[in-house]
Amino acid sequence: MLDVLYEDNHLLIVNKPAGMLVHGDETGDVPLAEVAKEYIRQKYNKPGNVFIGVVHRLDRPVSGVVLLAKTSKALARLNEMFKSKKMQKTYWALVQNRPPQESQTLVHWLVKDSDRNVTKAFAKENPAGQRSELSYRLRSHQEEKYLLEVYPVTGRPHQIRVQLASMRCPIIGDLKYGAKQPLPDKSIALHARELAFEHPTLKTKVSVSAPPPAAAAWAPFRNLK
Template structure:
C-alpha cells in the first residue's frame, strides 16, 4: 500500500526511514516529496476524505537517508518544533568515508557560511560576519576494505554541517562530490545516514528513540547492525 518505510506511528506522529534521493518537502523541481507521500499514505490507510495534515518537523538533505519525524496534528508539530529549535532532541548519524579520521574521535567547531546560489557551505576556523557556529562530535566505529564508518552527533543543526565538517577533516563522505568525494555513487546518493533520533513524545511526554537501518546498498552491507 505504502511506498514509505515506516518506523513508528501513533495518533500524533509518523516516523519514516527516508531513502536517499527523496525530498522531505517540495521544491522547485516539482518532484513528489516525503510529506506528500505521507499524506497519501494516511489518506488511504484511514480512508480520510479531504485534506490530511502532515507537519514537517525537520529535514534531511535530498541525498541523505534515514530517520525523519513528521507530525500528524498541529499541536504535535508546534511542540516538536520547539524541541528541535531548543536542541532538546538527540540525533546520531552514520557516515562512510574514504579516509579514517585523525584523531579517531573528537569534537569539531567551525563557523559556516552558506553560498545559497551554489548551494554549498564553507567551513571557517574563525567567526566572520554572517557565519553560524557549528559543532559536532564524532568517533570512528569500524573500518572495512578501505571504507570507514564514522558516528556523528551534531550539537548544532546547520545546512550541510556534517558534510562540510567531515570534509574539513579530509574525510569527505562517499559519493559527496560537492565536498570532495572523487566519484559519485551509482544512485547519486551520499553515504550519510540519519541513524537515530531521540525526542520527547509531544503528548505522552515519554522519551522515544527511533533507529533506522542503513540503506540496503552493497557499500553499506559490511556495516549493517
C-alpha cells in the same frame, strides 16, 4: 512506498530513502510530505486534506530517520524541542579517509552560498557564519571505508558534510564536498541513524532507529548495532 518506523496519533516517523525530497522544490518531484499524506489518506480512509507537519529535513541524497507531525499541537512542541536542542540525533557517515582522531568535537562557522547551494566552513569565528558543532567517533573500518557515528549539536545546512570534509574526510559519494567518485544511485553515504526525544504529549521517551540503506556501500556495516 513509505517505510514507517513508528506511528501514533501525533507522530509519524519514517525511514526516508536517499533521492527523495522532504519538501517540494522546483523539480516538481513528489516529496516525502505528500507521500506521507497519501499514506494516511489510504490507511485511515481520510478523503480530502490531511495534516502533515515537517519537523526537520534531510538533504535529498541523505537517507534515514525523518520525524513528521500528524497534529498541529505536536508540530509546535516538536519545533520547540529542535530549537532548544532537546532532540538527540545520531548519524552514520562513511568516509574515504581515516579521521585524524578516533573521536573529536568539531566547531566551525559555516557560511552558505545559496546561489551555488554550497556551504563553506571556517575554523575561526566569521561574522557572516553560524557557529556549528558536532562530535564523532570512529565505529568501524571495513574495505577502505571508515564508519563514523556523528552527533550534531546544531543543525545547519550541509553541516555534517562540510565539517567532515574540512578534516579531509569527505563522505563517500559526496562530490560537492570532495569525494573522489559518485555512488551508482547518486546518493551520499550519510544516514540519519537514530532520533531520541520526549514524546510531545505522552512525555515518554521515544527512540527510533533506521537500518542503513540497501546500497552496496553499506554492506560491510549492515549488521552493526
